[in-house]
Amino acid sequence: MATTPKIELKNVHKGFGPKVVLDGVNLRIRQGESLVVIGGSGSGKSVMLKCILGLMRPEQGHIFVDGEETTNVSGRGRDTLMKKFGMLFQGAALFDSLPVWENVAFGLIRSQKLRRSDAKEVAIEKLAKVGLGADVALLSPSELSGGMQKRVGLARAIAADPEIIFFDEPTTGLDPIMADVINELIVDSVRELGATTLSITHDMASARKIADHVAMLYKGHIIWSGPAEEIDRTGNEYVDQFVHGRAEGPIQMEIRRP
Numbered sequence: 001m002a003t004t005p006k007i008e009l010k011n012v013h014k015g016f017g018p019k020v021v022l023d024g025v026n027l028r029i030r031q032g033e034s035l036v037v038i039g040g041s042g043s044g045k046s047v048m049l050k051c052i053l054g055l056m057r058p059e060q061g062h063i064f065v066d067g068e069e070t071t072n073v074s075g076r077g078r079d080t081l082m083k084k085f086g087m088l089f090q091g092a093a094l095f096d097s098l099p100v101w102e103n104v105a106f107g108l109i110r111s112q113k114l115r116r117s118d119a120k121e122v123a124i125e126k127l128a129k130v131g132l133g134a135d136v137a138l139l140s141p142s143e144l145s146g147g148m149q150k151r152v153g154l155a156r157a158i159a160a161d162p163e164i165i166f167f168d169e170p171t172t173g174l175d176p177i178m179a180d181v182i183n184e185l186i187v188d189s190v191r192e193l194g195a196t197t198l199s200i201t202h203d204m205a206s207a208r209k210i211a212d213h214v215a216m217l218y219k220g221h222i223i224w225s226g227p228a229e230e231i232d233r234t235g236n237e238y239v240d241q242f243v244h245g246r247a248e249g250p251i252q253m254e255i256r257r258p
Helices: 045-053 075-082 100-104 106-110 116-129 134-138 146-158 176-193 204-210 228-233 237-244
Strands: 007-016 019-029 034-038 060-065 085-088 164-168 196-201 213-218 221-227
Touching: 007 045, 019 034, 019 045, 019 221, 034 045, 034 204, 045 060, 045 164, 045 196, 085 146, 100 106, 100 116, 100 134, 100 146, 106 116, 116 134, 116 146, 116 176, 146 164, 146 176, 164 176, 176 196, 176 204, 196 204, 204 228, 213 228, 213 237, 221 228, 221 237, 228 237
Parallel strands: 034 196, 034 213, 085 164, 164 196
Antiparallel strands: 007 019, 007 060, 213 221
């Protein structure tokens, strides 16, 4: 018996004036699955993510979460939907004016109306899960290294035990060792929560580490999708070039020469 996908995109189109960014995207993410969407800069990964989150509205197509269409959801329906989501932003996106614990507990306090004392306890618990002690909770984000900020961002993403977590370029700007630490934390956190995850990245080391399935977005289309272990034998020349980081191939970069 077929099960309802946790997230599904059907023929999703999004453009900006004459520029077509998403040109009929079809994607299915199963309950508990970790899907990583790869693709170069400007391929539409972030736009796709924003459409799922409801930050942008596609001109055509349908987006479903747990079988319910969310493309035009608003009001209380949107509030209910957002409670299912956790998000790790590309640059951690912490609030400099708030201490670390309040950054982690931000959604618990604002959306779930948890008492500040209870929210602080949850924040310290989640910080511990990403390897940060209670002493970090009182620091400001500016006192943290880039890797620590990313871990705080992950703690915030899992603070409310969400059903679905989005990861936007989770290892951008990190050295290879810290990037692997973040990848390990993502895997452990997701496994413990049993969450469904959608990650977008151009970092193949990260994709290989955290993905059950991989899909590649190119020129507004999903041009290949399959199990992560098959990424090196797709038979798709575009995927092969991207995965191995080769300048020569069907994907041509526009380079202005003097």
